[in-house]
Amino acid sequence: MTTETHPPDARPSATEAVRITPQDLLRFFTHHYMLILYLALLTGAVYYGTLRLVNFPIANGGYYYQLTQELIDNNFMIPPLSYYNEQSIPYAHPPLGFYITAGAARLFNWTLIDAFRWVPLWVSILIIGRVYRLAALMTRSKGMGFMAALIFMLMPNNIIWLISGGSVVHGSGLLLALWAIYYGHWLITTREERYLLPTALFLALTAATHADSLLFALYTLLLLLLIFGRSGYTVLHMLLLAVLTSVLLSVWLAPMLWIHGVTPFVNVISAAEWLSHPFEAIRTPNFTLTGEPFVPLIGFFGLLGFFVTVAKREWFLALWLVLSLAIYTQITVSYALLAVALLAAIGMNQLVVPLLQAASRQHFEHGFMMIELYSQQQWLLRANRQLYRLPWVIFIAVFVGYSLYGITISTARFLDIESPLRLSAENRQGIDWLINNPELVPSSSVFLVLTPAVNWQTDPSTSWFPILAPYRSLSTVQGNGWLGNYREAKASYQVFHGCLLADTTCLRQEEAALQGINLRLTPDALVPPLYTHIYIVPGVRGALLEFLLQSDNHERIYNELGVQIFARRDIAPTPSS
């Protein structure tokens, strides 16, 4: 946007009345910052409405909560170890997200639990604003940038990741990665050195927040380089960028390597599944990438945008989407949806709206001629000339209204006490009962937490159980990556949840199998128990519940509001862990 300047001699005097023309108003209300303000207000209203109604962080975040708490307890100095789920884990996780959360909690006097609700909200608002700037830059259009950001905000599958408790890390990481990509885009397309430092700075900050976000930023920059910057000069810039980023990152990384060595980092990298589930998000039946509850209009417009970019041989966005879907990360969906949002905006802006506009212009042409011939009323002529906008204005209004209704319906599902994405008050009452009855549950107990969640990443119960209950959870995966136990922990989560549809024999068999024991060759009694109690969360369905009730080896010790706790009778009090 350019601002109008007056030559010195034409400058209006202080007494002269300043005339504001409609163009000035239009320019003011469509300025970058005003557009960001609209998006921020809308995002704030929709996301706040959801967070206000739940009184606990959505989905995951337990491990990050512990790391943030320990940072606060250690006066904002990174401690050497963290203690989560009864395990000592090297404090090697990139810490910037924890600093942001702890700082915000201190600044706004929030409890840390509240900080895990409100920091994701603010981060989401900033992300939407940044998506607008990046989309406007990539599409070279404010309108398309605005539409892309709006679409990004309206996708139900995005909201889960953006406002979950874990967003203090992956949301912050995404925000910083978007900054890095924004400056990286300028660097590659303009080849100006002045963008080198901000790009390196934001890349380093991204790396100091969330490893997956760094990966996202890196492959995006690499793709930008391949498509827009195939020159020796740009390659040199990239090498300089790598050096500068490494230097900046070493402020955090070097001490970490000094304290922990390379082992935790090697463990985490070897646990990565980047190429293990290519295109899973679009291959799974009955799963729509965008999560729209009705007709998936955004997904469809994204497909149209894909066709447009392919037809125009503008490969970046199409390849960005393909790469984001091919590389599996913790929040693949959000990364892919960024490309989908841009493509959908392009599909609407370059294909749908022009068609509707052109067709209806032709349609109303006859009306224009009649008025010109028979009427001298200029206002009527002007009004009629705006009529051709009607179909596409209605279309945009219907699309936004339909998508807003869809996201309202989707977020309302968080409020269900059996929602797999929410740790309900009923669920927490079961944990409170455990805290209040230590005589019934020894402190050495290990819990198998069984939940209705579809994956461990967004499972609130297994993530928060070690924080809220003074017991170890066998089903919790978080934190194990740093110890080199990721695959075992994940397998444990998956196989025991698979037993929900079977009988108690399944639990025993999986318990033996996880320890590499063949039950046909080993007597049952010789299989070391991995857990002492089973904690069943509201919403769990499956035959196992009934089999547990009928089993002589299990005793139900708690059954309130959908939470059921079983103690094992077939084992000595202390399990091997």
Next chain:
Amino acid sequence: MSKTVMPPSPTNITRNTIAVLLVMLLGGVLRLMLVTRVDFPLNDGGFFYASIDQLLQNGFRLPATVTYNALNIPYAHPPLAFYLVAGLQALSGLETLTLMRFVPVLMSSLTLIPAFLLMRAALTSARQIWLGMLVMAFAPNALNGFIGGGGVVAATGQFFGMWAAFCLYQLTRTQRRVYIVPSALAIAAAYLSQTQWGAFSVVTFLALYISSERSIKLTLSTLATAALALGLLAPWLYSVVQLHGVEPFVSVLFGAWTLHRPFGMLFQTSFTQEPLLAVFAGLSFLSLFVGVALDRAGLVVWTLLLMLLLPDAAASVSLVPLALCVALTLDYLLLMGLSSFRQRERRGWLRGDWAVVAGYLSVAMLFLFPALSSYANSDLIGSPLRAVPAVELAAMRWVERETPPESVVLVVTGRRAPTTDAVSDWFPIVAQRPSPSTIQGTVWFGENDVAAQLERYTTLQACANQRVICIEQWALNNNASFTHVYLSPEVTGILKPSLTTTADFEQVYDRNGVLIFARRSATG
């Protein structure tokens, strides 16, 4: 619904004929591939099987009632499709079940002929015509419900409904009297095949009349067509009303309103039941706006009227006007829209024509993606293209052989939608034992029975995740007695272990995941 009529050149006619024949062939092949994957009719059809069987037994005279699921249901279902299958069976000697697999495929493929004529009358270019034909051949909602066992009536109804749409379109546009008799015949045949397609013809008539240039001549033609269609239907209507009153018809026509919301299809996950990204649903939604912008508001009004007045059948019947809108959308949006991105400098791959190629590739992808994903996922639970699995057929046959004839079996499949619960539908036919929760056929008892029976069905299926007390309570609430409980392999909830351990039930069958329990104390 104005359009510029261009006289087709002989070359165009040949090219169009070849293109249409190719589309018909490909559409037919896809349908055959889906049907021949299994040797049992896809999805539903049990009630229709009983209707055909009893028509044959009665020497082609309509019986007063049809016995299905131990109920004597008024034989008020339009019988034309039953006569068609029964006639083919008498002529060919093929089994009814075999005919119920292939007649829907045949009728669904033949529908492409009147569809082509309608496209030719309503669209302006050969390209739009074959795009529309592609929609009719490959759209998921042109397959779902039309090639299963239930497709015997649905596909026959669609065939005549499409003829009715074509004839009525010509009648209202050309206002020529020559179309009065074919229109009336097609409306009557559509109604005699399936009530929904009869209603479709009436709503179509209304929509086309509203959007045409009305004149006294057209009004008189309209009245004559309506009178003639009614006259053709009168003998059958009279015989049914005399036996059963008007209640069955009222129930079928207005029962839908108690269960479905007008325009409800737009607020479903995907009314096209596409297993992956619902491309066709999105395309249909967009095409309504494109229709208005292109001055084809008549097509949009036609679609919206169908969604408003026939909410239960909207997903299938609205495909006819939607196919026209979608053809226009694809032509203007993808083929012409993407071509506009053609680069001026003619260098590089395909010499600047890449945008045109990309347009055609996009259209191909839009058709291939839903068709292939539907085909690949047709075995998924809940797919309208899934047949009763062989293991469940074996279990049903065991019930027929091994249980006393007076047995009543509660069929628990854990499903939510009775329309895709093939097991509940076919159980009374294959097992020859009544299933109190089966919903099919009950619509002919009256409007209230539809809602009540749907409630019975859903509450029983919800018991899949409850203890045995749930089904006992269900039986008490519904005043239903039962002797056995049948559990599909998909039932993985608490009910299974609960039945296994309770003393009131004895497990009598356990093969391939299907469990059958006999009740030790049969109480009402």
